[in-house]
Structures are given as structure tokens and as C-alpha cells.
Amino acid sequence: xxxxxxxxxxxxxxxxxxxxxxxxxxxxxxxxxxxxxxxxxxxxxxxxxxxxxxxxxxxxxxxxxxxxxxxxxxxxxxxxxxxxxxxxxxxxxxxxxxxxxxxxxxxxxxxxxxxxxxxxxxxxxxxxxxxxxxxxxxxxxxxxxxxxxxxxxxxxxxxxxxxxxxxxxxxxxxxxxxxxxxxxxxxxxxxxxxxxxxxxxxxxxxxxxxxxxxxxxxxxxxxxxxxxxxxxxxxxxxxxxxxxxxxxxxxxxxxxxxxxxxxxxxxxxxxxxxxxxxxxxxxxxxxxxxxxxxxxxxxxxxxxx
Amino acid sequence: xxxxxxxxxxxxxxxxxxxxxxxxxxxxxxxxxxxxxxxxxxxxxxxxxxxxxxxxxxxxxxxxxxxxxxxxxxxxxxxxxxxxxxxxxxxxxxxxxxxxxxxxxxxxxxxxxxxxxxxxxxxxxxxxxxxxxxxxxxxxxxxxxxxxxxxxxxxxxxxxxxxxxxxxxxxxxxxxxxxxxxxxxxxxxxxxxxxxxxxxxxxxxxxxxxxxxxxxxxxxxxxxxxxxxxxxxxxxxxxxxxxxxxxxxxxxxxxxxxxxxxxxxxxxxxxxxxxxxxxxxxxxxxxxxxxxxxxxxxxxxxxxxxxxxxxxxxxxxxxxxxxxxxxxxxxxxxxxxxxxxxxxxxxxxxxxxxxxxxxxxxxxxxxxxxxxxxxxxxxxxxxxxxxxxxxxxxxxxxxxxxxxxxxxxxxxxxxxxxxxxxxxxxxxxxxxxxxxxxxxx
Numbered sequence: 001x002x003x004x005x006x007x008x009x010x011x012x013x014x015x016x017x018x019x020x021x022x023x024x025x026x027x028x029x030x031x032x033x034x035x036x037x038x039x040x041x042x043x044x045x046x047x048x049x050x051x052x053x054x055x056x057x058x059x060x061x062x063x064x065x066x067x068x069x070x071x072x073x074x075x076x077x078x079x080x081x082x083x084x085x086x087x088x089x090x091x092x093x094x095x096x097x098x099x100x101x102x103x104x105x106x107x108x109x110x111x112x113x114x115x116x117x118x119x120x121x122x123x124x125x126x127x128x129x130x131x132x133x134x135x136x137x138x139x140x141x142x143x144x145x146x147x148x149x150x151x152x153x154x155x156x157x158x159x160x161x162x163x164x165x166x167x168x169x170x171x172x173x174x175x176x177x178x179x180x181x182x183x184x185x186x187x188x189x190x191x192x193x194x195x196x197x198x199x200x201x202x203x204x205x206x207x208x209x210x211x212x213x214x215x216x217x218x219x220x221x222x223x224x225x226x227x228x229x230x231x232x233x234x235x236x237x238x239x240x241x242x243x244x245x246x247x248x249x250x251x252x253x254x255x256x257x258x259x260x261x262x263x264x265x266x267x268x269x270x271x272x273x274x275x276x277x278x279x280x281x282x283x284x285x286x287x288x289x290x291x292x293x294x295x296x297x298x299x300x301x302x303x304x305x
Numbered sequence: 306x307x308x309x310x311x312x313x314x315x316x317x318x319x320x321x322x323x324x325x326x327x328x329x330x331x332x333x334x335x336x337x338x339x340x341x342x343x344x345x346x347x348x349x350x351x352x353x354x355x356x357x358x359x360x361x362x363x364x365x366x367x368x369x370x371x372x373x374x375x376x377x378x379x380x381x382x383x384x385x386x387x388x389x390x391x392x393x394x395x396x397x398x399x400x401x402x403x404x405x406x407x408x409x410x411x412x413x414x415x416x417x418x419x420x421x422x423x424x425x426x427x428x429x430x431x432x433x434x435x436x437x438x439x440x441x442x443x444x445x446x447x448x449x450x451x452x453x454x455x456x457x458x459x460x461x462x463x464x465x466x467x468x469x470x471x472x473x474x475x476x477x478x479x480x481x482x483x484x485x486x487x488x489x490x491x492x493x494x495x496x497x498x499x500x501x502x503x504x505x506x507x508x509x510x511x512x513x514x515x516x517x518x519x520x521x522x523x524x525x526x527x528x529x530x531x532x533x534x535x536x537x538x539x540x541x542x543x544x545x546x547x548x549x550x551x552x553x554x555x556x557x558x559x560x561x562x563x564x565x566x567x568x569x570x571x572x573x574x575x576x577x578x579x580x581x582x583x584x585x586x587x588x589x590x591x592x593x594x595x596x597x598x599x600x601x602x603x604x605x606x607x608x609x610x611x612x613x614x615x616x617x618x619x620x621x622x623x624x625x626x627x628x629x630x631x632x633x634x635x636x637x638x639x640x641x642x643x644x645x646x647x648x649x650x651x652x653x654x655x656x657x658x659x660x661x662x663x664x665x666x667x668x669x670x671x672x673x674x675x676x677x678x679x680x681x682x683x684x685x686x687x688x689x690x691x692x693x694x695x696x697x698x699x700x701x702x703x704x705x706x707x708x709x710x711x712x713x714x715x716x717x718x719x720x721x722x723x724x725x726x727x728x729x730x731x732x733x734x735x736x737x738x739x740x741x742x743x744x745x746x
Binding site: 046049050051052071074076077078080081082083084085086087095096098099100104143 | 306308311312315319513517518519520521522523524525526527727
């Protein structure tokens with residue numbers, strides 16, 4: 001476990017922002033930290049990054065309780081992010097890197113490496129305010145990883161980025177993860193979660209309401225929906241055998257009682273002579289899972305779209 | 306390099322390399338340079354022109370007038386008034402001074418005549434008047450057969466020496482108030498100036514993280530207290546730099562300009578010129594100056610300077626940490642900030658009022674004792690009182706209190722700062738800030 005949150009509580013006056021939250025982040029994973037606005041994600045992140053401290057409970061980074069050296073091991077890109085506008089790129093990156101514990105020489109080396117990698121070596125003497133927003137985000141990203149942290153925490157990292165830069169950062173994140181760095185991803189964009197995360201935790205009203213591996217959660221929330229595409233005619237009694245959820249021209253989505261019925265469905269159609277072109281299980285999107293969990297519904301009768 | 310020194314270095318360099326700093330720092334010495342050039346230039350212009358005055362001594366009492374400050378007295382050499390007037394017109398001399406006979410010794414006024422088409426400068430006419438008055442006096446003394454030595458005995462210089470009735474301790478003299486005022490005044494001025502300028506600089510620098518939206522990035526790398534302290538120290542260093550540059554440049558200018566403009570009599574440089582000035586008798590002035598300097602020498606300079614430094618540092622840390630606390634509470638809006646600045650500046654203004662209105666009248670009153678111990682006032686009040694030799698234990702107590710208060714306020718500001726900078730948009734009142742002091746870290 002790269003990170004272990006154990007029964008953490010944080011209150012502000014009468015308001016409980018984090019209510020006995022526990023979860024673990026496996027080492028080398030991409031971990032999604034999800035939740036609606038005001039759920040307590042930011043408070044949690046601030047405790048992990050040692051900006052604030054928990055009222056009770058404990059947080060362990062790589063087996064070690066959080067301490068003064070923790071900031072050097074974590075790279076944090078907050079949602080509310082910016083840089084000192086009047087500073088020059090080079091000076092600024094040196095400053096931030098040194099504050100993370102690098103020596104000046106080491107910092108220089110790392111910064112050169114990243115500027116070269118992004119092909120922006122000539123930006124060194126430029127003032128931050130002279131860069132475009134997308135350029136500033138790149139500098140911000142470099143500042144986040146320059147000290148080779150073991151854990152990266154990214155809060156809505158793609159806001160404000162155009163598709164090209166978004167892909168650039170996504171690639172970098174993937175590369176970093178492949179080299180062993182654990183990544184915590186906080187976002188509202190569920191399609192990104194599906195795309196990038198191995199594990200998630202869903203926080204609502206300060207509590208941990210959902211936690212686990214992405215695939216198993218999807219399975220957990222599945223509603224045994226299957227979609228078939230075919231050529232030919234659908235048998236007339238089909239609707240009596242199986243409950244149809246959605247009907248299209250040459251496709252139908254049915255809800256089965258349990259997943260073992262999927263073979264029965266296939267067999268039934270094959271026996272009727274239907275030529276099947278496509279067959280898949282419809283797993284819930286994280287959008288649905290998010291909404292369902294947050295709105296507290298246990299089951300839904302509704303359609304998939 | 307420790308994180309604190311990294312922060313101090315960055316805060317310092319960012320401010321010291323700014324154009325506004327460089328211009329502001331050079332502006333004052335530049336003004337001084339212009340002022341000096343004008344003054345020195347003027348005095349050279351006036352005194353440079355020496356006038357030659359022929360003396361027609363009809364009274365027979367002025368044998369030889371000594372030359373002085375641009376006036377050269379030339380004996381008439383037996384010529385009469387018309388001949389001398391012609392010499393003036395022919396530009397051989399600048400003017401003729403005709404001294405009629407004295408007549409009645411008891412007369413207190415005597416008119417002498419100066420013939421010239423050029424106007425006689427007030428400074429020079431004063432010189433001539435003084436010289437003649439002196440000579441006439443000598444003449445009268447001589448004619449009346451008075452003994453000059455006996456006459457000198459007539460002058461008695463009075464000085465008041467206050468004596469304490471109870472207790473020991475050094476006495477004051479009439480100059481103590483002056484010296485006290487001078488020392489206290491200098492300290493008050495420095496204190497007020499530093500706090501206003503650099504305290505507010507601290508406040509603005511504290512807002513920098515909010516306006517640049519870099520608060521969380523910084524907070525995830527350094528402790529809030531270190532960041533705040535770094536800003537206080539950085540701004541202080543900037544202030545010190547600026548003051549040192551001013552002192553060095555100003556001193557240099559005041560020393561070099563007269564030198565470069567060429568052998569100007571420093572006494573000429575009392576500016577601006579007014580007729581009243583020149584009637585002061587230099588000899589009388591020497592006596593006063595001597596007593597003033599004596600008073601200054603009576604002060605224990607080591608004690609004064611070292612305690613000044615402590616009071617100054619204490620005052621700076623107290624007030625700049627208050628400004629840091631306020632700055633952290635402000636949102637992006639500078640306007641609401643100004644409202645919060647006022648309460649912080651009130652204690653200093655109050656201190657100045659207490660010292661300069663109550664302090665001069667009674668330096669040992671209960672109010673002054675309180676003011677010289679209370680840390681928000683003491684950096685201004687105690688230096689003033691120190692010229693009056695207060696009990697040593699009060700000085701020591703005051704120093705301890707101001708140092709303790711400095712630590713306390715920096716700590717307190719740290720607690721407010723760490724909550725304030727993480728909050729955005731919320732409008733803050735003093736009540737709200739009060740709550741922050743108690744939030745856990």
C-alpha cells in the first residue's frame with residue numbers, strides 16, 4: 001500500500017468534513033478519488049498532503065506515518081492552481097523543486113530533463129505571465145513531478161487544457177505510472193475514471209460509500225443487461241421469454257434474472273435461426289454508478305441511456 | 306539550504322529587483338542631490354563675489370576693519386568722498402563706507418553711510434554692521450577708560466541644573482528634554498516609517514499567494530509558519546537594504562557635493578538665507594552647542610544603541626506579524642484590506658501622541674511608565690524616556706516584554722495565517738479571525 005487512510009476525521013467548528021474515512025491505495029495503481037462537490041475530497045487531499053492535519057485517525061505513506069518529509073515524497077497538483085506570475089520559468093521551477101528537498105544541482109538536472117522532454121527548453125528565462133494558459137499548465141505539471149515523488153495526487157488535472165495537451169498529460173501520467181509511481185486522481189469526469197483508474201473510492205457527505213477495484217464495482221452494480229444485434233427476424237414470443245429493456249431496429253437490450261441466463265439467451269436465438277452479429281453485457285458506466293450511489297438508489301428499472 | 310532561507314531569499318530578491326524598488330530607493334538621494342546642488346550653488350554665488358569697500362573713517366575710531374566673508378575693507382588713504390565715489394563709478398572699488406563721528410557717547414544708535422549703485426546684500430550689510438558695532442564698542446570702552454577685563458566679568462551665563470531630592474541617579478539638565486526629544490523623535494520616526502512601509506509590504510506579499518492561486522502548491526511543500534516568517538524577514542531585509550542605501554548615498558552626497566563644488570565655507574550653507582540668521586553671534590552659539598554636546602555625551606551610548614536595536618526589531622516583528630495576519634484574511638479585494646489596516650496603525654499613532662504630548666511634560670508620569678512598558682507603545686515611548694534615566698529595572702522589563710510580545714505576536718499571526726490563506730472568497734470580520742486562532746493545525 002502506498003497510502004493508508006485509517007479512520008480519519010476532520011471537523012471545522014460544527015461541520016464534519018471527513019467522517020471516519022478509511023481506505024488503502026495499492027502501490028503502483030491509478031486510484032480515483034470521486035465524489036460530488038462538498039463531499040470532503042479536498043479536505044481529505046489536504047490531510048494527505050500535510051496542508052492540514054486530521055482531528056483523529058492516521059494516514060500512512062508507504063508504511064510511514066505522515067511527517068515533515070512527506071511533502072518531498074508527494075507531488076500535488078491542486079484544482080486551484082497557479083504560479084507566481086512575475087517569476088521566470090527557470091527560477092520558479094528551481095524554487096519549487098528546492099522547497100521539495102532537491103539540491104540546486106539536482107533540481108537543475110531534473111528541470112532540464114523535463115523541459116527537454118516537452119521541447120520547451122527555451123522557456124527558461126520567460127516570465128510566467130508571458131505564457132499562455134496551456135503553457136502554464138505544462139510548467140505546473142513539471143513542478144508537480146520534478147522531485148520524482150512516489151505518489152502523485154492530481155485534482156482535476158485536465159481542466160483548461162485543449163485536447164492535444166490533455167493527451168500529452170495523459171500519456172505522461174501513463175508513463176509515470178508504468179515506471180512505478182502511484183497516482184491518485186480526483187475528478188468529476190467519469191469517462192476519465194473508466195479510462196484511467198484501476199481502483200476508486202467514492203466519498204459522499206464525508207463518508208466512504210464505495211470503494212474497490214473498478215471492474216469488480218462495475219460487476220457489483222451490473223443489472224444483467226445484455227445487448228444483441230442480429231440479422232433476420234426476432235421471434236414473436238421473444239418478449240414473453242425475456243424482459244426487453246430497449247428495442248432497436250436490429251438490436252435489443254434485455255434484462256436477465258441472472259447472468260447465467262446469458263447462454264440461454266444465445267441458445268434461444270441460435271435455435272430460432274437468428275444470425276447473431278453482436279452480443280455484449282452492458283456494464284454500468286461510472287456516471288450511473290456515481291448517480292445511483294449518491295442518490296441512494298439500490299436498484300433501477302431505468303434504461304441505460 | 307533550509308526552506309526558511311529559501312523563502313527569505315526568494316522574497317528578498319523578488320522585491321529588490323523590482324523597478325519600483327530601485328526607483329523609490331534612488332529617488333530620495335536624488336532629491337537630496339538636487340537640493341544640495343542648489344544650496345551649494347547659491348551660497349557660492351553669493352559669497353563668491355567679494356566686494357571691496359573703502360572705509361572713510363571720519364570718526365577716527367575705526368582704524369582698520371578686519372576682512373570677513375566676502376567683504377574687503379580698504380583704507381581710504383586720505384582721499385575724500387568725491388574721489389572715492391568716482392573710484393566706485395570707475396569700478397575700482399564696489400562701495401564707500403562713510404563713518405561719521407560718534408558725537409554723544411550715550412547715543413545708542415549710529416548711522417553709517419554706504420555709497421554704491423549696487424545693492425548691498427543683506428548678509429554683507431549684516432557683516433559690516435557687526436564689525437562697526439564691535440569697533441565702536443572697543444572705542445567707547447577705550448575712551449571711557451573702562452577696563453575690558455572688568456567688563457567681561459559682567460556677563461554671567463546661567464544654566465539650570467535640576468537636582469533630585471530623593472534617591473540617586475543622574476540629574477537632568479535643561480538639555481535633557483531636548484536630547485530626549487531628539488532620540489525619541491528619531492526612534493518614533495524610524496519606527497513609524499518602517500512599520501508603515503515595510504509592514505504594509507509584508508501584508509501585500511502575504512496576499513501574493515492568494516492572487517497567484519499558488520497557496521495550495523506552497524502549503525503542500527512548506528509549513529505555513531515558515532512561509533509567513535520568510536515574508537516578514539524578507540520584507541525586513543528589503544527595508545534594511547533601502548535604508549542602508551539611503552544613509553550611504555545621502556551621507557556621501559552631503560559630504561562630496563561641497564567638496565566637489567570647491568572649497569565652500571560650511572557655515573555658508575545654512576539655508577535658506579534670511580536676514581535674521583546672520584545676526585546670531587557665533588561665539589554665543591558655541592557655548593550652547595557645547596552644553597548640548599555635553600548632554601549628549603552624558604548618555605550611555607552602548608546601552609542606548611543596543612536597546613534601540615532590540616526595541617526596533619521587537620516593534621517591527623510585532624507590527625509586521627499583525628500585518629501578515631491581516632493580509633492572510635483578505636481576499637483578492639484590496640478594498641476591505643484597507644479597513645483592517647487602520648486598527649493596526651492606531652497603536653503607533655497613539656504611542657506618538659502619548660510621548661510627544663504627555664511625555665515632554667512629565668516623562669515619569671504613570672501614563673509614560675505604562676507606555677514605556679506596554680509592548681505596542683514601548684518601541685517609541687521607552688527610547689524617549691531613556692534620555693531621562695528611568696530606573697534600570699524598568700528598561701530591562703520593557704526589553705523583556707517587547708521581545709516576549711514579538712514572539713507572541715509572530716506565533717499568533719502564524720495561527721491566523723494558516724487558516725486565512727486557505728480560505729477564498731469568504732468575507733472576514735475580526736470575530737471570524739478570532740475563531741481561527743483556535744483551530745487545530
